[in-house]
Amino acid sequence: MPIPFSQAPTLSLPPASAATGSGFTPSNPDYENRVRDSFARQGAMRLLGARLTEVRPGYCVIELPYRLDLTQQHGYVHAGIVSAIADSAGGYAGFSLFPADASVLTVEYKLNLLAPAGGERLIAQAEVVKAGRTLAITRGEVYAETGSKRTLCAIMQQTLIVLTGKQDA
Amino acid sequence: MPIPFSQAPTLSLPPASAATGSGFTPSNPDYENRVRDSFARQGAMRLLGARLTEVRPGYCVIELPYRLDLTQQHGYVHAGIVSAIADSAGGYAGFSLFPADASVLTVEYKLNLLAPAGGERLIAQAEVVKAGRTLAITRGEVYAETGSKRTLCAIMQQTLIVLTGKQDA
Amino acid sequence: MPIPFSQAPTLSLPPASAATGSGFTPSNPDYENRVRDSFARQGAMRLLGARLTEVRPGYCVIELPYRLDLTQQHGYVHAGIVSAIADSAGGYAGFSLFPADASVLTVEYKLNLLAPAGGERLIAQAEVVKAGRTLAITRGEVYAETGSKRTLCAIMQQTLIVLTGKQDA
Amino acid sequence: MPIPFSQAPTLSLPPASAATGSGFTPSNPDYENRVRDSFARQGAMRLLGARLTEVRPGYCVIELPYRLDLTQQHGYVHAGIVSAIADSAGGYAGFSLFPADASVLTVEYKLNLLAPAGGERLIAQAEVVKAGRTLAITRGEVYAETGSKRTLCAIMQQTLIVLTGKQDA
Numbered sequence: 001m002p003i004p005f006s007q008a009p010t011l012s013l014p015p016a017s018a019a020t021g022s023g024f025t026p027s028n029p030d031y032e033n034r035v036r037d038s039f040a041r042q043g044a045m046r047l048l049g050a051r052l053t054e055v056r057p058g059y060c061v062i063e064l065p066y067r068l069d070l071t072q073q074h075g076y077v078h079a080g081i082v083s084a085i086a087d088s089a090g091g092y093a094g095f096s097l098f099p100a101d102a103s104v105l106t107v108e109y110k111l112n113l114l115a116p117a118g119g120e121r122l123i124a125q126a127e128v129v130k131a132g133r134t135l136a137i138t139r140g141e142v143y144a145e146t147g148s149k150r151t152l153c154a155i156m157q158q159t160l161i162v163l164t165g166k167q168d169a
Numbered sequence: 170m171p172i173p174f175s176q177a178p179t180l181s182l183p184p185a186s187a188a189t190g191s192g193f194t195p196s197n198p199d200y201e202n203r204v205r206d207s208f209a210r211q212g213a214m215r216l217l218g219a220r221l222t223e224v225r226p227g228y229c230v231i232e233l234p235y236r237l238d239l240t241q242q243h244g245y246v247h248a249g250i251v252s253a254i255a256d257s258a259g260g261y262a263g264f265s266l267f268p269a270d271a272s273v274l275t276v277e278y279k280l281n282l283l284a285p286a287g288g289e290r291l292i293a294q295a296e297v298v299k300a301g302r303t304l305a306i307t308r309g310e311v312y313a314e315t316g317s318k319r320t321l322c323a324i325m326q327q328t329l330i331v332l333t334g335k336q337d338a
Numbered sequence: 339m340p341i342p343f344s345q346a347p348t349l350s351l352p353p354a355s356a357a358t359g360s361g362f363t364p365s366n367p368d369y370e371n372r373v374r375d376s377f378a379r380q381g382a383m384r385l386l387g388a389r390l391t392e393v394r395p396g397y398c399v400i401e402l403p404y405r406l407d408l409t410q411q412h413g414y415v416h417a418g419i420v421s422a423i424a425d426s427a428g429g430y431a432g433f434s435l436f437p438a439d440a441s442v443l444t445v446e447y448k449l450n451l452l453a454p455a456g457g458e459r460l461i462a463q464a465e466v467v468k469a470g471r472t473l474a475i476t477r478g479e480v481y482a483e484t485g486s487k488r489t490l491c492a493i494m495q496q497t498l499i500v501l502t503g504k505q506d507a
Numbered sequence: 508m509p510i511p512f513s514q515a516p517t518l519s520l521p522p523a524s525a526a527t528g529s530g531f532t533p534s535n536p537d538y539e540n541r542v543r544d545s546f547a548r549q550g551a552m553r554l555l556g557a558r559l560t561e562v563r564p565g566y567c568v569i570e571l572p573y574r575l576d577l578t579q580q581h582g583y584v585h586a587g588i589v590s591a592i593a594d595s596a597g598g599y600a601g602f603s604l605f606p607a608d609a610s611v612l613t614v615e616y617k618l619n620l621l622a623p624a625g626g627e628r629l630i631a632q633a634e635v636v637k638a639g640r641t642l643a644i645t646r647g648e649v650y651a652e653t654g655s656k657r658t659l660c661a662i663m664q665q666t667l668i669v670l671t672g673k674q675d676a
Contacts (some may be wrong), residue, residue: 043407044416048386069381072426073506078382079444080425084418088410106417107642108666110279110326110448110617112306114299129324131282134641135614136667137281139308139324155298155308157279157326159615159666161641168411184658207522212576213585238550240597247551248613257407257579267674275586277497279448279617303472303499304445314589328446328497330472337580448617448664450644452637467662468621475619477646477662493636493646495617495664 013021024058028100031057035092035110042088043152050085052092058128059091065121077144082124084109088139090126090158095168097131103166109158114161115161119144126156136160138162185297192299193227197269200226204261207337211257219254221261227297229261234290247285251293251323255280259295259307259327264337266300267316272335278305278327288313295325305329354446362396362466373430375434376506380426381444388423390430396466398430403459415455420462420480424449428464428476428496433506435469441504445473447496455491457482464494474498510654518629531565531635535607538564545675549595557592559599565635567600574666582626589631589649589661593618597633597645597665602675604638608671614642624660626651632664643667 001049010050032055039045039052045062045072046068062085064070064077072078094142126140142154197203201224208221209212214231217239222229231254233239233246241247256275264273295309311323354362366372370393377390383400386408392399400423402415410416425444433442461480465479480492535541539562546552546559553615555577557625559567571577571584571603579585602611633647649661 028359035414038411041411042416044419047407067381069385071381073379074377074441078380078422079447080418081382083414083421083425083449087417087421103412106451108448108450108615109417110446111421112298112326112328112446113444114306129281131320137283137324142349152299155306155326157281157324159281160385185510207580209537211585212574212578213588236550238554240550242545242548243610246596247549247591249587249591250551252590252594253585256585256587256590272581275620277446277617277619278586279615280590281615282613320586329619450636450664450666451637452644468659475621475662490637493644493664495619495662497619 004101005065012077015136023043023135024131026057026097028075031096034168035096038093038095039088041049041084041169044084045088048084050088055092055096058093058097058131060089060096060126062089063121064120077122079113080109082113082117082122083109083111085122086123086140086154086156087158090140090156092161093126093128093138094131094136094160097128097136098162099164101165103163103168105161105163107159107161109156111154111156115151115153117142117144119146119151121145123150134162136162159164171183193300195226195266197267200265200300203337204229204265207260208257210338213253214257217250217253217255224261224265227262227266227300229265229295230260231258231293231327232290235288238270246291248280248282251282251286251291252278252280253296254291254293255309255311255323255325256327258293259309260329261335262295262297262307263300263305263329266297266305267331268333270334272332272337274330274332276328276330278325280323280325282323284313284320284322286311286313288315288320290314303331360372360387362435362469364395364435368435369434372440373434374504376433377426381507383424383426386422388426393430393434394489394492396431396435396469398427398464400432401459402425402446404496415460417449417451418481420451420455420460421447421449422479423460423462423480424492424494425496427462428478429498430466430476430495431466431476432469432498435474436500437502439503441501441506443497443501445497447490447494449494451492453482453489453491454481455480457489459483461488463505472500474500514545526550526580531604531638533564533604541675542567543604543673545602546595546599546604548676551591552595555588555591557595560583562599562603564598565638567596567633569596569631570628573626584629586618586620589620589629590616590618592629592631593633593661593663595663596631597647597663598667600633600635600645601638601643601667604635604643604667605662610670610675611643612668612670614666614668616662616663618661619628620661622651622658622660624651626653626658627653630657642670646655
């Protein structure tokens with residue numbers, strides 16, 4: 001095992017979903033279709049086999065089944081692939097709150113890898129921490145799941161930019 | 170106002186404290202005294218006027234009353250000062266879980282500034298997300314508080330290293 | 339164009355290669371074969387079509403030809419894919435300096451996206467800034483290249499951990 | 508010594524100054540006075556004893572003499588104080604390129620600590636990597652200097668926002 005963590009509490013982080021469903025009002029009532037359409041245009045998500053499993057205002061979940069062709073040299077999912085689903089989850093969490101005439105771009109993100117990204121599938125969830133007119137900031141987590149057992153394997157902090165007047169497609 | 174955020178839900182983040190008090194067992198029962206002694210040796214915290222207000226296993230809170238000599242050019246607390254209390258809160262959240270013969274050092278951190286750090290005081294809280302034998306990873310938030318009203322003004326993600334066999338003082 | 343940069347000097351960053359070839363002595367004389375073997379075991383790099391084009395002590399370059407199935411919703415290479423080659427370039431820059439009995443893992447990285455990742459191919463280069471017994475820190479850049487014209491499209495800062503006594507495969 | 512680095516080449520990074528003086532044209536010819544006036548309004552820099560020693564278009568250097576009241580628990584300069592001068596150096600590197608009617612704010616930054624921040628003084632230098640209409644991205648380094656000997660002790664990557672129409676003071 002890569003980084004030998006001596007303590008890994010089952011619930012070291014409150015689930016992001018606990019914080020959502022209350023705070024944000026989407027400015028575009030059609031936000032879910034818009035997010036799903038945009039996700040469907042991401043060739044990279046299709047190549048990796050990622051699926052968008054949940055969209056709520058300011059919150060998004062993406063699943064990625066484990067495949068050997070997604071791995072780094074030790075057989076775990078490559079950090080860049082982990083970041084790809086974390087980045088998309090964060091980007092669409094933000095995009096769900098954007099006006100209908102705006103598009104989204106990632107300005108930057110930082111990812112910490114906490115445990116090997118193994119298991120049967122990865123689950124990336126992200127939520128908006130702050131939504132502004134120009135920038136949005138998100139946090140995300142990636143879990144490695146086997147059966148119903150989840151291990152936190154990465155955390156992300158991300159900055160998005162609102163591209164007003166730019167079509168998403 | 171610096172970054173014009175159109176939406177700032179009152180509780181955009183679950184309070185870190187909701188996640189603590191359960192997961193972590195300190196390896197050193199005297200962890201609180203150890204953290205407080207170490208904090209008292211930080212000349213920088215004294216210079217800034219910061220106080221350590223809460224220590225629990227894997228969790229730490231630091232308060233900083235507003236002063237004009239802590240500011241940047243617009244009169245808000247300087248980002249570096251905001252990061253100083255966030256970094257110390259994260260470092261001591263981690264240190265509270267370390268063995269009695271180990272010291273702590275910050276490897277790196279990333280800070281996002283979400284709103285002006287004004288108000289009567291700043292409250293930095295941080296919690297350990299993962300505690301390992303070599304590294305510990307934390308997340309933190311800084312709030313600007315006026316009376317009992319809190320505004321989230323910064324979030325942090327941090328990596329610490331466990332310096333085994335090194336005295337803290 | 340996503341982020342409208344008004345000024346983009348042709349050579350805003352000194353090429354990393356200017357800093358290499360001098361500072362580092364690999365502890366393993368067979369470092370190049372070791373890096374190439376490890377890279378060849380990264381299923382993700384094969385899936386993306388990435389090639390390792392240069393390895394020197396503390397320095398590594400990876401190329402990625404543009405493909406539609408690597409893109410985000412606007413047709414540029416997905417930030418996660420950009421980060422995948424930047425992360426591997428940084429990881430192998432570090433690994434080139436590691437002892438023969440050690441493996442490498444990414445602890446964390448941060449990526450800023452500066453311009454659309456378009457063009458005919460991406461070039462990720464990374465170099466070690468500091469190589470320690472436990473940790474190594476790298477910096478990297480990703481360029482979008484069309485013909486011989488290069489545009490800087492991402493910069494990275496990364497922390498690696500040396501896994502002593504762990505086989506790479 | 509905190510992080511035992513086995514290899515620390517004297518010049519592991521090309522000096523940022525090698526990359527400047529060529530690329531950027533300040534939109535405000537009075538950029539230097541503007542930067543110096545703004546710096547002089549930062550109460551925090553005065554409290555810490557920091558001095559602005561060099562400003563060129565897209566480039567800035569800040570010096571900080573060592574003092575005991577700037578330290579963490581081991582007697583080195585506190586990471587937050589290191590980040591304060593790195594953040595200001597980056598912010599003013601960016602601000603030097605901004606139009607006369609714009610102000611600057613830090614969106615986020617990430618700092619890696621590479622070696623103990625000791626010595627007689629710290630030197631923070633930062634340069635703009637990309638200057639846009641809305642955002643600017645910088646990189647910075649902090650050196651610990653004793654006599655004429657420099658040790659690289661921190662590196663930073665930073666995102667700034669251009670606040671158009673906002674007075675700096």
